[in-house]
Amino acid sequence: MTLLVGSFTMGLILSLLALGVLISFRVLSFRDLTVDGSITLGGSVAAILLASGWNPWLATLLAFFAGALAGTTTGILATRFQINGLLAGILVMTGLYSVNLRVMGKSNLPLMKESTLVTFAQSFATADAKWTFGRWEVSVQDICVVVMIAGLITSVALLMYAFFRTNLGLAMRAAGDNDQMIRALGVEVGWMLTFGLALSNALVALAGALLVQYQGFADVQMGIGMVVWGFASVIIGESLVGSRQIGLLLVGAVMGSILFRLLVAIALRWGLNPNDLKLVTALFVFGALVLPEAIAHLRKRIATT
Amino acid sequence: MLEIENIAKTFHAGTPNEVRALRGVSLKIEPGSFVIVIGTNGSGKSTLLNAVAGSFIVDTGRINLKGHEITRWPEHRRAQFIGRVFQNPFSGTAPSMTIAENLALAAKRGRNRGLGWALGSSVKTDLYDRVRAMGLGLEDRLDTAIGSLSGGQRQSLTLLMAGLLKPDLLLLDEHTAALDPKSADQVIRLTEEMIRRDKLTTMMVTHSMPQAANLGDRLIMMVQGRILHDFQGAEKQRLAPEDLLARFEEVRCSEQLDETAADMLSRQYV
Numbered sequence: 237m238t239l240l241v242g243s244f245t246m247g248l249i250l251s252l253l254a255l256g257v258l259i260s261f262r263v264l265s266f267r268d269l270t271v272d273g274s275i276t277l278g279g280s281v282a283a284i285l286l287a288s289g290w291n292p293w294l295a296t297l298l299a300f301f302a303g304a305l306a307g308t309t310t311g312i313l314a315t316r317f318q319i320n321g322l323l324a325g326i327l328v329m330t331g332l333y334s335v336n337l338r339v340m341g342k343s344n345l346p347l348m349k350e351s352t353l354v355t356f357a358q359s360f361a362t363a364d365a366k367w368t369f370g371r372w373e374v375s376v377q378d379i380c381v382v383v384m385i386a387g388l389i390t391s392v393a394l395l396m397y398a399f400f401r402t403n404l405g406l407a408m409r410a411a412g413d414n415d416q417m418i419r420a421l422g423v424e425v426g427w428m429l430t431f432g433l434a435l436s437n438a439l440v441a442l443a444g445a446l447l448v449q450y451q452g453f454a455d456v457q458m459g460i461g462m463v464v465w466g467f468a469s470v471i472i473g474e475s476l477v478g479s480r481q482i483g484l485l486l487v488g489a490v491m492g493s494i495l496f497r498l499l500v501a502i503a504l505r506w507g508l509n510p511n512d513l514k515l516v517t518a519l520f521v522f523g524a525l526v527l528p529e530a531i532a533h534l535r536k537r538i539a540t541t
Numbered sequence: 542m543l544e545i546e547n548i549a550k551t552f553h554a555g556t557p558n559e560v561r562a563l564r565g566v567s568l569k570i571e572p573g574s575f576v577i578v579i580g581t582n583g584s585g586k587s588t589l590l591n592a593v594a595g596s597f598i599v600d601t602g603r604i605n606l607k608g609h610e611i612t613r614w615p616e617h618r619r620a621q622f623i624g625r626v627f628q629n630p631f632s633g634t635a636p637s638m639t640i641a642e643n644l645a646l647a648a649k650r651g652r653n654r655g656l657g658w659a660l661g662s663s664v665k666t667d668l669y670d671r672v673r674a675m676g677l678g679l680e681d682r683l684d685t686a687i688g689s690l691s692g693g694q695r696q697s698l699t700l701l702m703a704g705l706l707k708p709d710l711l712l713l714d715e716h717t718a719a720l721d722p723k724s725a726d727q728v729i730r731l732t733e734e735m736i737r738r739d740k741l742t743t744m745m746v747t748h749s750m751p752q753a754a755n756l757g758d759r760l761i762m763m764v765q766g767r768i769l770h771d772f773q774g775a776e777k778q779r780l781a782p783e784d785l786l787a788r789f790e791e792v793r794c795s796e797q798l799d800e801t802a803a804d805m806l807s808r809q810y811v
Contacts, residue, residue: 403654413635422620422651
């Protein structure tokens with residue numbers, strides 16, 4: 237049961253990553269690889285600030301802005317300097333590796349006794365308080381953490397939903413959907429893309445900040461493969477909600493992230509070697525990208541014969 | 542309203558694919574006039590519209606619109622004055638967004654887009670009325686994704702979007718060329734209605750000789766990046782599709798002499 241609650245919490249935290257990737261991947265149609273770097277950036281900024289005794293809310297907020305800065309950099313490389321979007325993301329991601337090492341001062345930074353958002357949530361219950369559901373026992377502290385993070389995710393998703401219905405948000409969606417059209421309507425697409433990438437990576441960094449507070453350490457390697465994780469969540473979410481409507485996409489990304497984390501937990505429980513996890517994730521995303529087309533193609537061929 | 546002074550544009554300059562698309566075009570358009578632009582393929586008629594819209598910056602010359610020198614303005618900045626409809630019916634709308642959302646985007650053409658609701662109730666009723674006035678029966682489908690509509694419906698909506706804020710200049714780039722005849726007629730009817738009702742200054746590129754003869758109060762014929770004929774007033778009104786075809790035939794004959802040969806001959810004999 238603890239494993240289940242743990243996976244669920246991780247899924248919730250990483251749904252911020254999924255929401256960020258949703259903005260770049262689906263709304264802006266921009267394959268942004270900055271994510272691997274910016275989630276670590278969020279983690280390391282939060283970790284170093286917490287280790288120096290900052291207020292956890294403030295540390296998390298600053299991690300958010302650090303991510304926005306990383307996204308802005310990618311956006312500027314891609315729009316002002318006309319670098320291919322994939323390459324712009326790779327450049328920033330690679331550069332961020334050194335930045336993250338500089339920020340933390342070493343490759344791994346444990347958070348032992350520091351007060352974090354997680355310890356703040358846990359402070360609402362005593363360490364040995366338990367709730368029992370039938371045969372299962374759950375620590376009330378764990379529940380408090382889930383509730384706090386779920387509250388945070390819900391507010392972020394609601395804010396995003398509201399934003400995408402404002403004039404500015406509509407223009408951002410149009411910039412990803414048909415840039416020729418929105419330019420003819422007076423929007424500078426490059427700026428819109430940069431702003432969107434800033435927002436996207438800010439959310440990713442927020443996920444990183446929560447992740448280090450939850451797992452109790454920051455590691456310079458923690459971001460590897462995270463962007464694929466985000467793609468997987470977004471894709472699962474889309475098939476769960478079966479719609480491209482923006483509100484449903486947001487809900488789908490959160491659900492996709494949680495479901496994917498739970499699936500991984502089950503697979504690991506059944507004996508999947510953790511070392512194979514990234515390969516399996518990559519294969520999964522490959523399948524999810526290729527299968528719908530292949531199935532449609534097959535159907536067509538069956539229909540014609 | 543619009544003053545174009547001797548603009549020129551060469552694409553892929555210095556490569557084997559060099560195209561001298563505009564070779565010194567000057568044009569002055571009065572407010573409220575409806576100018577038809579015709580020409581052979583590659584004559585530079587669409588390039589002329591794109592130069593005004595800012596899809597690229599011209600190599601030489603000046604463009605002045607409504608008292609502003611816009612020669613070096615980027616496309617998005619010119620959008621505050623200009624409404625556009627493209628040849629491709631899919632170019633003018635955002636397919637995954639709804640009809641209402643697309644219209645709301647057009648309702649802010651060239652203006653600041655802040656954090657106000659894009660589809661407040663007053664905006665929604667206003668858009669509903671505008672769509673109903675088109676008479677296409679789309680007013681009850683405002684929340685449908687625009688990508689699910691036909692090319693004709695999308696082009697009609699693009700036209701409505703371009704005219705929503707009464708642009709100072711309306712640019713129509715062969716906007717019926719990709720449509721079936723019935724949809725094309727419908728879009729032309731809507732175009733005429735809108736231009737007459739709002740007294741819009743318009744430049745319209747077309748391939749259709751009946752459209753060129755029947756619409757507009759001025760006609761410009763372009764050949765090889767230059768304006769060859771400019772018919773205005775009564776002269777324009779007298780033009781029939783056959784006259785235009787005859788003009789094209791003249792051009793075709795003269796083009797048999799390729800341009801460099803013509804240059805060489807004129808140097809030697811003139």
